[in-house]
Amino acid sequence: MADILIVGAGPVGLTMAAELARYGVPVRIVDRAAQATQTSKALVVWSRTLELMDRMGCTPAFLDAGLRAHAAAMRSGTTLLGRARFDDIRSPYNFALMLPQRDTERLLSLHLRSLGVEVERQVELAAFAEGPDGVEARLRHPDGREERVHAPWLIGCDGAHSAVRHGLGFEFRGSAQEDDWLLADIRFEGRDRPAPDEVSIFLHRDGPLVAFPMPGGRARVVATVGKADPGGARPDPSLSDVQALVDRRCGGDMRVADPAWLSRFRINERKVARYGRGRVFLAGDAAHVHSPAGGQGMNTGMQDAFNLAWKLAMVVRGQGAAALLDSYSPERSAVGDMVLRNATRLTDIATLSAPAAQAARNVALRLLLSLHTVQDRLANMMGEVEIGYAGSPLSVGHGAGARVVPEHYGGSAPGSGGTPRFLLFTDDVRRGTAVAARYPQLLDAPRKAVGPDRLLAVRPDGYIGLSAPPGDWDALEAYLRRLA
Incomplete structure (x- = not known):
């Protein structure tokens, strides 16, 4: 099996490479920079990203290295307008983990190295061309030598000036x-x-x-x-x-x-209309850049990588249909739109220039931030635990697309091992075991239903794919046949 080629070794590319390698998919990751980031740059790792990192097995190292921030306080001079408490985030990681990007990259690189993959530095993507069964790429080495490689897939995690995006000819709309x-x-x-x-x-x-x-x-x-x-x-x-x-x-x-x-x-606030074409995908700043308000940029990019990696792994390993990949762009593009919209709003509110508008804003903030429901909503939005995929082609049934709260798994989270599979929750474990036996590549062993009385198929990234009435096994079978 040829290596999937990942261009860009920032947090997004490192996450992508580590997840694919964990699933046993061969990868090659290159970066034109001589060394990893040496400055702090992106500073926050949010709750949902930490939850997803649990599947990678490297969260403890991040927690040891970072600082836990428990609130965001808004002031006008020395006057407190209000405080949003991250303790209210509905996650085991109910805080903002403050960690300079240089340390994020260092820890991800160590994790990737433990999986047998090293970043190839000072290697630049010179050009590429898509074909029916892969991508032909030219890589330029520091001594000027050019290497031709065939990759079954190419993933551009190469930042705002992405060579992969330019090669696709995608417009980076915004200002x-x-x-x-x-x-x-x-x-x-x-x-x-x-x-x-x-x-x-x-x-x-x-x-x-x-x-x-x-x-x-x-x-x-x-x-x-x-x-x-x-x-x-x-x-x-x-x-x-x-x-x-x-x-x-x-x-x-x-x-x-x-x-x-x-x-x-x-x-800069810019975004592509779609996150890939054919056998070429974009993730992170190659697909979207926005205001740093809320500290969502790096987290959104890393979650792009988590989303794409399990789907690509299932397709490469023959566990699922290629149609799985068709859900990546609509799912993550919708999230990108939301993050861009929220970051713009926060920036606009903070940078109001008219004195009357500033005074009205401060009065409104003092009132709103005194309400626990507003504090809770703001904290969960920043922690990214409210992100979901209700409109995805992979989401079927009432409540599908929602994140499953980690403590409901009743064991290791879906996608935690070396094989990405859906996790079935049902009250009829015997019947569920029989279904899992017919779809061993797609379904893990079933678990006892949690929460609402529903038949749930939970994706490897912890979002509900199918939500059906408890006895609707026909719906489950139809869903699995579509993915197989």
Whole structure:
């Protein structure tokens, strides 16, 4: 079996390679960069991503390395407007795990290495052409040598400037926002410094300033600094620039020190209309980029990888029909649209410029964030546990497409082993065992029904594929025949 070719070794490509390798699918992962990310970049690993990582078997290493943030507090100067508590997230991981991207990549690379796969660095995708039974690709090595490879599938996890997306000719629709933003990894000092276990959002008439806690006592500061210069990029900020912003927008006794990274950026909001064609797929920033509000970008990309990996593994291993892959783009494109929409809204709310609109926003936030239902909804949205696939071609029946709460599995989660299979929940375990025997490639041994009295077929990624009345075995058989 030829190697599936993955282009890009950031968190998304590493997740994709690790999941395919765990399922026994041969992979090759290349990246044109000489080394892995050395800066903090994406900073949050959310609840749903951690749940999915349980199947990989590497969650403990991430928990040991990260810092657990338990809330996000919104303030206007020193006045608290409200707080969303991540403790309310309906997940075993009811917190935001703060972990610099360099450590995320390091831990994923170690996990991938334990599966026998190494990242090939300074290897660039020069060109590719799709064929009926695979993809012909040209890889350029650092010495200028070009290698021709045949891959049954090509997966572009190569970021916002994706060579794979350009090779497909897909339009990356969207725009860049007008504001310049400052980024600073620093240490806070002083009596009123932000809490070390929560995200602190300061809303100000000049624009927002957000402080994210980081492991090791550092914090990430992100703030707007005015309209972007159309004539060229501004120089990187200085520590005194950061201090001036903190003084003006946060108030109180708060000082910044010991900078590790100072930079500027602009927010781009772009997305492809579809996530692949034929034997070529896109995932992560190659398919969607958006505002960092909510810290959803890396998590959304990693979840793209989880979604595609089990489907591709089942097809490659002959466990399921190629039609499984047709669900990837509609499922993840809908999620991409939602994340883009939510991030844009959060950014727009935080960057309101009219004084009357700012005053109305602050009054509304104080009222809404006093309501537990609003706090709960906001926390679950940020933790990404509300993501579902109700409109998917793989979702059949009332409640299909919803995530199954992990504690309902009554054992190891679906997809935890080396073979991706659907998990059947039923009150009639004897009958379910007989069905599983007829579809051993698709179905794992059945388990006793949990929650509502339904016959459920749960996908390897923990979402309900089929939801039927408890005795509707014909519906289950029809569903399985379609996937086989």
